[in-house]
Amino acid sequence: MIIMSTKDSAEQIYNAVGGESNINYLTHCVTRLRFRLKDESKVDDAKVKNIAGVMGVNHQNGQYQVIIGNAVSDYYNAVVKLGDFPTDEDASATTANADTKSGNLFDQFANFISSCMSPLIPALIGGGMIKVILILLTTVGWMSDKSQTYTLLSVFGDAPFYFLPIELAITSAKYFKVNTILAVTVAGIMIHPNFTALVTAAKPVHLMGLPVTLATYSSSVIPILMVVWAMKYIEIGIDKVCPASLKSILKPLLEILIVGILALIVIGPIGTYAGKGLSWLILLIQKHAGWLAMALMAAFMPLIVMTGMHWAFSSIFLIASVATPDSLILPAMLAANIAQGAASLAVAVKTKNKQTREVASAASISALLAGVTEPALYGVTLKYRKPLYAAMISGGITGLFMGIVNLKAYAFAVPSVIALPQFIYNGAPKNIVYAVIVAVVSAILSFTLTLILGFNEDAPEAAKDNAQPATTATTSMANIDGGAKDTKKVFAPVAGELINIESVSDPTFAQKMMGDGAAIIPTDDHLYAPFDGTVETVFPTKHAIGLKSKDGVELLIHVGIDTVDLKGAHFTAHVNQGATVKQGDLLLDADLDAIKADGYDTTTMLVVTNTKDFVDVVPNEVTTVDKNAVALYVI
Template sequence: MNTPTSEMLAEKILRGVGGPENIESLTHCATRLRFQLHDGTKADQAALDALDGVMGTVPQSGDRFQIVIGGAVAGVYSDIMNLPSMTGGGTPRAQSDAEVKAEIRAKGRGRFAWLDNFFEYLSDSFRPLLGVLLGASLIIAIASMLDAFGIVDFRSADKSATWVFVDSMWRSVLYFLPIMVAYNAAKKLKIDPWVGATVMAAVMTPNFTGMIGSKTPGVTTTTNATLGTSESVAHVFGLPMQLNDYGGQVFVPLLMVALLALVYKGLKRVFPENVQMVFVPFFSMLIMIPMTAFLIGPMGIWAGNGLGTGLSWLNGNAPIVFAIVIPLLYPFLVPLGLHWPLNALMLVNINTLGYDFIQGPMGAWNFACFGATAGVLLLSIRHRESDMRQTATGALAAGLLGGISEPSLYGIHLRFKRIYPRMLVGCLVGGLIVGILGGVDTKAFAFTSLLTIPVFDPMIKYIIAISAAFFTSMALVYFSDYRTKEERAQVNDERDAAAAAAKGEVAVPAQTVPAEDRELVAVGAAPATATGGSASADSGAADVPAARKGLELAAPVAGRVIGLGEVEDPVFASRALGEGVGIEPADGHVVAPVDGELVTVAETGHAFGIRTTDGTEVLVHIGIDTVKMNGKGFDVRVEAGRKVSAGDLLAEVDLGAVRAAGYPTVTLMTVLNTADMASVEPHTGQDVTAGTPVVTVRR
């Protein structure tokens, strides 16, 4: 069951990206919400960055916009998609070819837009597979630990059926990875993903792979005596076709789907719509399966082998340089999503060489990143920063147990410029140790976390390197702080002031009041303070004669009465606008809570300021952020300067319209000049009708 807080975050994110009408589509990955907007300039990046629960934002070309949430991203995505205004999942907009071209010219995406598209293609082809890749890596880690402790020979060629079956559990992901990548890549390019998967599967069937090294007529196999390798060629329709095992290959499906998209979309223009379902997939398969087997497959194998050989050469001839470059490169690649090609190369290495030499040095970067987060966590505990402590705890858990760096990067490191230089020192130290000790390899694709340490060989070298990277970054961040001395002093002062305000000891500055509500604070005298409620009642009760009756403020609307501390608005919750109550309305019939003069009536109809004859200043505020509705759904029945009596109708509000617009409907009533009162006593936790006393004010 979703909490009100998560639902509120979903509503605020929706407003921050320009509302549902500005969303063309929305997806998510392991840590990020990924929006395709109609107009990227409408996204309020500053407001989104300031939201609790948002770790950071990443605007991209082509009106793409990413919001980093962390491990809770799936829940936030679900909350957004369940909002009434998102029933359709976005608002795709039909445009003519001329409009599309004009829009592209007008936006001037820049000379690097093609690069954004290329890496977006790579990222979206792999990103949905993170879960199963992580699952497979943990299965390998468990098996490797059992092997390390001598319980089972994980690498034995004659393992029992039990361990052959365990092998199949993780090999299923890596072997059939090309089919999964083809599916995602085709989906990214907006063609039938099952056609992409089918084309790739055709060259991975037992029929195809069974010809390799076989005595099938038309198949010839030659052996390279020098290298000890063999190569099989099948003569199909009189043409030579190199046979390869494409299990685990990633370049082949990426190249294949890029060409398939052109063929598929071209065929859709050729065939009438009523026969496309049959003939477009048919001809796509008829064209692309031979194209993949004869040309794209061998090209992909050659390209992958070439890149792997190049990096292998660097690793073999300048291992220290290689081990240093990799961890220093990753901190700049990951935030931009440019690390996917290296991840692809890891898989190629495992398939061609039987091991990978990139992941060992990469582990130095990951653990340097997690070490910096640990330093921030220690500082947040030391300085009693509860929000940062929660953020750092979650990010560190995601890193050490899951090997995921994005929560640390977007939640902390990219927000504070002092962290990166210190983290890079940790990367350098870890990479240098890997290089000096002769490198670290692995035979599995593994997320570099504590749980996958056993898959690296030699394991002791890897542990030394990542430990050095972790503790170097942690020490540098902790002892030099991620804030400057001035920032630290300011943050600590704000922390102490907030703690004092929560105890009713400190006035809240008028600057904390939203601009649209400041005119309401000016109904009369001095600014409100955070003191109020039970604190005011306790401090002033002894001075007030028992026989002296206070002023009763009635509920302006029927509903459930709650304390201001339960309201999802920091200004009202802090009592910056005085002590009072919130009411979850049962209907939109809003009445005056007390006799007095209507000093202020907001043009948008969302707020009313009333001054009583004895000078009590009362604010009635309908909903949160409803000023942004510009009066839509608010039927105001009064005007400023008018005298009203308790129970007089102030406005009729369409609560359904407020909810549809994504705003909370809670109606708030506060005493603006709480500081001038002996006590302001809210009566919460009850269901009331309009006119029931809910606040007692004593002067």
């Protein structure tokens, strides 16, 4: 009966998404079917949601995701039998192409740029902050810009930007699946000192009689991306004509020669002109509608951060010209970051709840001093809504001012109080004054508006129990950590910051479609068993594991968001399905730095998938945990 029900539901899902003719390919993760469809607009979300067994749907990263739950593999197997289309066995070969073809042209361009630029952001931020420090030290007279120390530190700060073609050759080669070292070699040709010297000499240059455009490619973005894109097709052509017995010798020789010549004579110059054109367009928009663009960007920056598009936008504007001061993205982030931090600080001041105060205080420090707003956004302002409105209003008002005075950032760093020197420029002494005004006004306005608007702070999550009167719930929670009867403890599987599951960026988990629980922003690569029990499921991609405790708690540990797309990369499982584990046993390793470098959120969800079997699932009130700390109480 269950099998027939699954088969029937799978057939309804298959038909609802448009059948074989509308499916590019299908894969699945631990909870959902992940379709890449030719046309998502053909699908009626409401109809899909009403199918038995479907918990919800989600549109994300070019995928149409049908949320099923623990039985997803049964549904997947049933759907696969209904048509002839690529599945997860061969999806890896088509994922890149599907990504580049999904969405409108801007989405495709932004996804491509973001994929290539995101891994570079840490280096660019690090180099930018060094330049900010140098600006500050020379401005206050603590260091001479003629000293050797200044010269060498300038090299540290400039290196990530100067060698952008090399860095982008690596990331774009992975994106287009071409030989990484050969791509780096071509990038090296484009910024080789001897070629740069010819450009500086400004005399006509010819390569085998062909004219070479004298363009400087250091710190450029578009030329190398276009070169590696062309390299993809050149590799395919060489593979077709090159004899297998000579391929190891001829392929690298031909590839370097052909791509190198095209890079200097055709593709590189086109990329240079494209970059200049984009720069001209951006400057035109800023010249004629900068005040409006800045106000909108600063106001809606929190929503842009929620989608992760802030780095894509930064990358697009970085493409225009690395040397050109930024008068949109970074100034907008200054107003928005300060506003988020001030709103969180106001919540910390006004709240009477100790846990909320701790979370809001830490979030405000993160936003104000480091420019990292995700803790404030997901843990405070978005949660209580009105502080988010206050921050957005503040950002819009200060953004209008920035647009009028044409505030500019002269170094690439995440805007914050500490990074304010990025707005210092001797040629525009008032620029830093305007930046300080923006920071101060944004902070005061956001803080004041949050206090005026207030926020509807419900009873603490730990004291909430919809099935019991408030007094009963409060009493039971007061004794829960002391070992209340029938309370099950779920220890943290990984060290990190414990947050409410509602604040994670994946709506499937945030809306508790799979069950109640909590989430951890991990700081450790090792994940341990949260209780004594058995391993029910180890997903093939190792990013998720299902456990069942001896007292009946079924727990899903899901490492990261959309990390199923990594197909097991950066994960190492130490247990198999059916294994018996004790609390503290090592379950799996996750290389957090590598996962983040690939552009994925590492937030780890702890979901009690059989929540309905219990009265309540209550997160601990602490903000930081390790494997010896309780993360959840299951009552």
